[in-house]
Amino acid sequence: MQSAIIKALRCEKDVPVGCIIKKDGIIIASAGNRREADNDITAHAEILAIKTAQKKLGTSRLKGCEMYVTLEPCPMCAWAIIQSGISTVYFGSYNPQYGALISNNIFSDLTNSFPKVYGGIEEDECNKILEEFFKSIR
Numbered sequence: 001m002q003s004a005i006i007k008a009l010r011c012e013k014d015v016p017v018g019c020i021i022k023k024d025g026i027i028i029a030s031a032g033n034r035r036e037a038d039n040d041i042t043a044h045a046e047i048l049a050i051k052t053a054q055k056k057l058g059t060s061r062l063k064g065c066e067m068y069v070t071l072e073p074c075p076m077c078a079w080a081i082i083q084s085g086i087s088t089v090y091f092g093s094y095n096p097q098y099g100a101l102i103s104n105n106i107f108s109d110l111t112n113s114f115p116k117v118y119g120g121i122e123e124d125e126c127n128k129i130l131e132e133f134f135k136s137i138r
Helices: 002-009 045-057 077-084 123-137
Strands: 018-023 026-032 065-071 090-092 114-120
Touching: 002 018, 002 026, 002 065, 002 114, 002 123, 026 045, 045 065, 045 077, 065 123, 090 123
Parallel strands: 065 090, 090 114
Antiparallel strands: 018 026, 018 065
């Protein structure tokens, strides 16, 4: 999770969310949010990391991969995670309003391949990063 936290801290204009993907214990992709930087509403850390991992592995299927992300994924990212076949997701901060894997599990009944999900990993540190960001823009 520390590598994902480092990516989150490098987000300049964007909500600080960082994501890494591991395969066989090795980081194969990493990204931070770039929505504002790229003027692209789909440039969430998870989507960018998934695209990088798919290129690196030469496949759209990320079976056996683990994702570490500092904030519980939104519905768009959750569906991309499910469709890519990522096996396990670890996230830091819960997202009661938009989180779609635990907080508002809206997809588990729609698919046969729901990943294992663990929330609250390094939660205090992830929460602090988000709180400081939102305090700075208000």
